Amino acid sequence: MKRRLVLGTLLGTLSQLAAIGLLLVSAWLISRAAEQPPVMYLMVAIVGVRFFGIARAALRYGERLLTHDAAFGLATRQRLAVYDDLDRLAPGGLGDTRRGDLVSRVVADVESGQDRLLRVRLPWTVTSISVLVVVSLLAFLDWRAALVVLATAVVTAAGVHLLTRWVEASRQAQVAPLRGELASEASELVLNAPDLVAYGAGEPVRERLRGVDARLAAAQNHLAWTTGLGNALVLLATGVAVVLSSVVATDGSLAPVLVAVLVLAPVALVDPFSDVVAAEGLRAVTDAADRRLRAFHETPAPVADPETPAPLPAGHDLRVRGLAVGWGDVPVARGIDLDLPEGGLVAVAGRSGGGKSTLALTLLRLLPVRAGSVELGGVDVERLRGADVRSVVGYLGQDEHVFDTTLRENLRVGDPTADDARLWEALELAGLADFVATLPDGLDTRTGERGGRLSGGERQRLALARLLLGGHRVLVLDEPTEHLDEQTADALVDDLLALRPARSLLLVSHDPRVLARADVVVHLDAPASV
Missing domain, CATH: 3.40.50.300 (P-loop containing nucleotide triphosphate hydrolases)
Structure with a gap:
């Protein structure tokens, strides 16, 4: 699994770099074509545009294939571990845990483990490498532009992380427990529906279910607001970087065809940073799900096996x-x-x-x-x-x-x-x-x-x-x-x-x-x- 994950991360990084290369080569090609040179001068750029366009899709397909295969393997192992914990703890060690909450842990919390791998860790890795590559490329053209992009990227990453931590961490952490509570209430309503209808007691249970659903929806809405604010921060920082890059690029020290490359370089990082925003929005959710699974796994068994068990006797009296x-x-x-x-x-x-x-x-x-x-x-x-x-x-x-x-x-x-x-x-x-x-x-x-x-x-x-x-x-x-x-x-x-x-x-x-x-x-x- 580790090998597939490393290879998938590499393909994902190359796919993102292909998307960045597509934008920057296209910027150079348009600028150079405006000078109306002989078409042969444009052939390498034209081929480059085609190459990066095809490579982006092919590499992304390979990345999704490998990383999702690794994530599904991890989820299978985690789910089996939860089943082992259930076998170890039942019937005396589950306490007040309700069956719907157990289903939520087996399904939703384990799936959050996939999100932790694919939608939290992977975007940060790809974005970090992409920033380093773009900054290194710009350093060959103009070190001032490279510093602008690097500083903007660091400020954006820190700002997105702090925004989600300060503004919505508590609400995001509620999502996993509320999913378990909602599953418990829904399970209770379905299993006991005949008795509830017979005694006319269904409405209180439905009201309780609606209340849990409303709290879950509110937590998820706050998560969406956090994502929106994070994306707004990314666009704001990109705009600042574009303005500063324009000032640097138009001082006459660069060839005109490279101006567009420097100006659009910050724009090329919008997509990877958008993935980072989504990753930070999910971090508290996946962390809460991971804590619930760890707490379940660390619950002591009601009956511990001896360190050196005796052999099973032949008799059975x-x-x-x-x-x-x-x-x-x-x-x-x-x-x-x-x-x-x-x-x-x-x-x-x-x-x-x-x-x-x-x-x-x-x-x-x-x-x-x-x-x-x-x-x-x-x-x-x-x-x-x-x-x-x-x-x-x-x-x-x-x-x-x-x-x-x-x-x-x-x-x-x-x-x-x-x-x-x-x-x-x-x-x-x-x-x-x-x-x-x-x-x-x-x-x-x-x-x-x-x-x-x-x-x-x-x-x-x-x-x-x-x-x-x-x-x-x-x-x-x-x-x-x-x-x-x-x-x-x-x-x-x-x-x-x-x-x-x-x-x-x-x-x-x-x-x-x-x-x-x-x-x-x-x-x-x-x-x-x-």
Whole structure:
């Protein structure tokens, strides 16, 4: 990527120099043609005009091809890094970050990283080299004109930078956070639209969305005003440079045909400095986006892996002693004792909010152990890598997400390498094979947004089949019968029990019918086996 970026920057600089050469050679050609010399005296300039005109377009195409390829590569790596951070932090380390803001970071903030490379750094590099080349050229003709252009360029660059820093830096820095807030509000409105309409509560949410949109529009308008003021400063400085260059060029020390070259030299730098104005207008936006991504990346994981992890044990029995679980410093449940032998079935019961789901996530090393111990195969899980624990212990939540794609692709989330034979085997174990076999498109049937084309029981069984494809030996099932009617719930529990003894089952539930089927029930309200 670095090589493509350097080569692209070189081509961009050459393209800008070709544009400058086109203007200056054209100025000389027009001045010389006015003297009506023999046409042969003009041939080199005529060819030069054609050369610079063609070169400018060809070099610009090469620059865009290389720099955008490098920028897209950088954006891909940044986006993958954000995905890695999400995997590292979820579910316990995201705090109050809303899903719309996360989408904004993955999309808009990463794209701002492309802008930082292409529209902030690159214009400054190209403009700086272009100024040096033009000043060096003018120094051969008249050192006074060279000093005028150099001084004007330095003052213009400093003025544009200070203008954006002093006038609009705070407003520009608001753009990235406001984009995230707008995405969050829009996401909330769309996802909860049915409930908002049913309760007549849509208007307050729409008003809040309009307010965020208005603040974002105001920040972007201020950004446009800053760009306009910066361009006005560039034109003003260019006008001053043209006047001073005219005074220098018309004192009789230069050949008449070179006067136009000296006078138009400052004009040749208007285009690159216009790009600098746009770059400075975006600097605060890209810096704010970069800070948001860095802050996300530097957020500590809720559960840190040991520096020297122990090897994964051969056994998969779970032993919990004196365990305290919670999301913060204050545990929501403590003193939990639990034994889940290989092939066993244990249920966890308790009041709502009593820590049942928190216990499940702690067993998977998604949340830290607050006190006590959890052993897997006789090894304390704090000595194991989280990914190794989760390769043995799998989790099925109350409302597992079903992607808006085919049944096949939803199942392959559990194992991307699974062939159709394994998919059908998993569906059979989950009790969904007969249903899928009746569908015209079979595994290619689309599930709809959030699994909307499936019933509640079908979605739960699809999620179970996906879990089974992961090859986990211990299954932690959090309220597996939630939102299901009695008949469907009983059938699902029957299929779950049929997974034994090849797999151990830990059922988190408050459903008496589920608890009655367990070998052991652990009550979190008063932790003791019953």
